[in-house]
Amino acid sequence: MLANERVASVAGRAQCGFGGVTATSAGRGLDWFNFFVANIQTGFGPFVAVYLTTQGWTQTRIGLALSVGTLSAMASQLPAGALVDAIRSKAAVAFFSILAFTASALFLAWRPTPLFVYLAEILHGFSSCTLGPAIATMSLIIAGRHALGLRLGRNARFAAIGNGVGAALMGTCGYYFSSRSVFFLTAALTIVGLVPLLPLARLYEPGQSAARQGAAADRHRERVTSVLTNRALLTFAICAMLFTLGNAAMLPLAGGLVAKRAESEATLLIAAGIVLPQLVAAALSPSLGHLAEVRGRRFVLFLGFCTLPIRGVLFAAFPDPGMMVLIQSLDGVAGASLGIIGPLVTSDVAANSGRYNLALGFVGLLIGVGATLSTGIAGWIVDRLGNPVAFLSLAGIGVTAAALVWATMPETRPR
Amino acid sequence: MSIRSPDRICPIIIAAVLLGISSLLDSGLAQDPSPKPSADAASSPANINIPGPTHLEPLPAGESVGVLGKKVFAPNGEDLGLITDVIVDRAGQPRAAVIDFGGFLGVGSRKVAVDWSLVSFDTEKRDRAAVLTLSRREIQAAPEYRADAAEAEMVGPPLVGPSSAGDVGK
Numbered sequence: 001m002l003a004n005e006r007v008a009s010v011a012g013r014a015q016c017g018f019g020g021v022t023a024t025s026a027g028r029g030l031d032w033f034n035f036f037v038a039n040i041q042t043g044f045g046p047f048v049a050v051y052l053t054t055q056g057w058t059q060t061r062i063g064l065a066l067s068v069g070t071l072s073a074m075a076s077q078l079p080a081g082a083l084v085d086a087i088r089s090k091a092a093v094a095f096f097s098i099l100a101f102t103a104s105a106l107f108l109a110w111r112p113t114p115l116f117v118y119l120a121e122i123l124h125g126f127s128s129c130t131l132g133p134a135i136a137t138m139s140l141i142i143a144g145r146h147a148l149g150l151r152l153g154r155n156a157r158f159a160a161i162g163n164g165v166g167a168a169l170m171g172t173c174g175y176y177f178s179s180r181s182v183f184f185l186t187a188a189l190t191i192v193g194l195v196p197l198l199p200l201a202r203l204y205e206p207g208q209s210a211a212r213q214g215a216a217a218d219r220h221r222e223r224v225t226s227v228l229t230n231r232a233l234l235t236f237a238i239c240a241m242l243f244t245l246g247n248a249a250m251l252p253l254a255g256g257l258v259a260k261r262a263e264s265e266a267t268l269l270i271a272a273g274i275v276l277p278q279l280v281a282a283a284l285s286p287s288l289g290h291l292a293e294v295r296g297r298r299f300v301l302f303l304g305f306c307t308l309p310i311r312g313v314l315f316a317a318f319p320d321p322g323m324m325v326l327i328q329s330l331d332g333v334a335g336a337s338l339g340i341i342g343p344l345v346t347s348d349v350a351a352n353s354g355r356y357n358l359a360l361g362f363v364g365l366l367i368g369v370g371a372t373l374s375t376g377i378a379g380w381i382v383d384r385l386g387n388p389v390a391f392l393s394l395a396g397i398g399v400t401a402a403a404l405v406w407a408t409m410p411e412t413r414p415r
Numbered sequence: 416m417s418i419r420s421p422d423r424i425c426p427i428i429i430a431a432v433l434l435g436i437s438s439l440l441d442s443g444l445a446q447d448p449s450p451k452p453s454a455d456a457a458s459s460p461a462n463i464n465i466p467g468p469t470h471l472e473p474l475p476a477g478e479s480v481g482v483l484g485k486k487v488f489a490p491n492g493e494d495l496g497l498i499t500d501v502i503v504d505r506a507g508q509p510r511a512a513v514i515d516f517g518g519f520l521g522v523g524s525r526k527v528a529v530d531w532s533l534v535s536f537d538t539e540k541r542d543r544a545a546v547l548t549l550s551r552r553e554i555q556a557a558p559e560y561r562a563d564a565a566e567a568e569m570v571g572p573p574l575v576g577p578s579s580a581g582d583v584g585k
Contacts, residue, residue: 046521053497053515056484059562171520175494255523259516260555270519 026142029199034155036193038162040101042170043186044124051179055112065117072125074368080129081361091200093134100127102190109183133357136343141203152340153289157282164278221354228362232410233349237366239405243305244370246397249378254324262321269321273328280332289340296411297341304337305402312395316388348412480538487514487545511569513560528560528569
């Protein structure tokens with residue numbers, strides 16, 4: 001107990017001296033941790049389908065495996081959030097989440113049999129849900145509530161760079177070596193990704209150790225229902241869900257068209273369509289974080305959401321592959337603004353409630369629902385009405401999301 | 416590492432990892448012996464000695480090759496995509512190969528069905544066995560194949576000469 005107190009007081013001092021040595025090394029650790037997490041996540045996306053195809057899996061089975069992943073991620077959001085709330089050391093949460101990714105990648109690489117693939121998908125789905133909130137809470141501890149926007153801007157920058165580098169690295173690896181090598185690379189990267197956690201290991205939430213001394217840890221927790229029914233949080237979560245409903249299908253739809261229309265350089269163009277938005281996000285994220293602290297959350301979110309209808313209309317109007325790649329780069333603005341404003345608004349609402357991670361899980365759950373429905377709806381429209389109508393419909397959803405943000409979302413920036 | 420007492424998650428994850436390792440070992444062991452006759456034994460408990468196949472024929476590696484998930488190459492060696500399915504007719508004869516073309520990290524991949532005769536197999540080269548005699552342009556002009564569509568179409572074989580390839584064949 002004594003040791004715990006000393007650690008807490010060290011962390012407390014680090015907090016006061018924002019910009020002091022401890023805070024800076026922790027900050028730098030968090031920068032690179034964001035980089036590696038984004039890096040690691042690249043291989044777990046749609047690439048799993050390609051890999052399982054090379055392992056002789058039928059398309060039906062692959063669809064089932066991916067659904068297992070999606071469903072386990074959605075089912076994990078709230079329990080994972082509650083779990084992270086209950087664990088004092090968020091660095092430990094991050095540590096074990098990354099180890100779960102290691103296991104997941106190795107399962108996929110070593111034994112692409114149904115049992116291990118499902119296990120890998122479930123493990124990955126759950127640990128994604130613990131990792132995101134853990135990063136957000138560590139950011140909150142390092143930056144404090146009043147500089148959180150700037151911190152999240154930095155997070156988004158490093159994550160975007162990590163995404164871009166990861167896509168380039170794993171795309172190259174998959175092309176020149178084998179699909180399987182991508183997962184060995186992922187496993188190797190998870191181990192490297194643990195290193196930036198070292199300076200974060202002693203990070204604790206201020207005041208928590210005192211609260212834990214009695215069995216009074218729960219006294220400081222607000223009721224779950226009062227947090228989740230907060231109007232600002234609910235409005236934001238619904239807007240984010242709507243936005244994702246319009247957004248998630250955009251890249252696969254555009255990618256499919258580029259693959260169909262481009263000549264020999266289709267693969268390169270699609271790669272550019274994945275990396276370019278990340279460059280845009282890396283360039284703009286810090287400014288967006290700053291803007292969120294100066295002009296407000298609602299403004300930045302509105303700005304980001306507005307790029308979705310613009311993209312939809314431009315995709316419908318300019319079906320040229322090269323143009324489509326350029327238009328897709330607008331996704332960087334939307335991605336960065338949602339990535340920053342999500343944890344920020346949630347912190348405005350729930351930072352001191354003891355339910356921050358649960359609230360993040362709730363937002364994540366709604367975003368997950370939006371993403372899952374998105375491809376289904378877009379596919380349905382494409383089959384019946386064609387691609388331009390699908391793009392315009394997604395744009396319409398985007399307009400609704402942006403308008404809803406402007407009209408109904410309360411500004412939560414602390415004065 | 417100075418990561419301290421991760422109260423509750425630690426035992427849970429360790430348990431999960433141990434479970435994973437143990438099941439890894441289990442299935443590793445379970446795969447070695449030949450298929451378990453448990454299902455058959457349950458249906459006919461009296462019959463302990465299940466009769467094997469009447470006769471066995473060799474399936475030499477150099478003369479046959481599995482196709483699911485195999486890469487498809489152009490005659491010039493260009494990597495075109497992966498075989499994801501084989502479609503057979505009523506008689507069970509292969510009719511078409513479904514090939515997943517293009518894409519980067521799984522984004523922008525596209526499935527096209529092509530006539531079985533357009534794919535040739537060199538079973539000597541197990542890694543580069545399947546060769547597709549279609550140009551990239553013809554592949555791109557082809558309609559996307561959807562398994563759930565009521566009326567799927569495939570790229571047919573050339574009717575007269577190579578010029579008619581790319582049309583939807585009958």
